Amino acid sequence: MLSDLFPRLRDLARMTPILLAGLIASAVIAMLAPQQIGVTLYKLSLVTLAAWLGYWIDRGLFPYARPHRMHSHSQTEPARFSFATIRRAVIVAAAMIAVGLGA
Template sequence: MNTHSLFDKFRIGPWLILAIITSIAVGFLYPHQLGVLLWSLTKLCWGAYLGYWIDRSMFPYARPGAWVDSDADRPLLPLFMLRRVIIIAAAILALGLGV
């Protein structure tokens, strides 16, 4: 098994552990806030999911992954990735600030 690919899968692990620890701390210190925390996380996840699919539906032929193998269009790859980030961030902000 490739150790490098295994490490790539768990590189976000420390942030996940920190999120779990802080959620447990909120549960012990302020148990009445767990519903608010869950609602906020739900909106965040839905915003990320909807933003991704909004980008895919608006730009079906300009997906970042399709341009990785093409050397001729390599300068456009960062722009495609930036476009996706902006759309997903806008969806997350819209849901986070909306309700």
């Protein structure tokens, strides 16, 4: 249980600068244009839901080609994992961009 905690803390620490930048940007928006906080939260919720939807679209379209199942320790087919991971990233990004541009 304790060994599971360290990778999670490391992952949290890796994203801390991004979180801080977002919080600072939100504070600046709140000070300069407080009427835009609602719009900002609305956009954030749309993009977050689009990421979730993109993930599930990928799972639905490719049920037998999930990245964690494609990981191979063999040197002969190392690209299977890479292609599945890139495919999922492209689908999620496309969903996020589509929702972001449409709102």
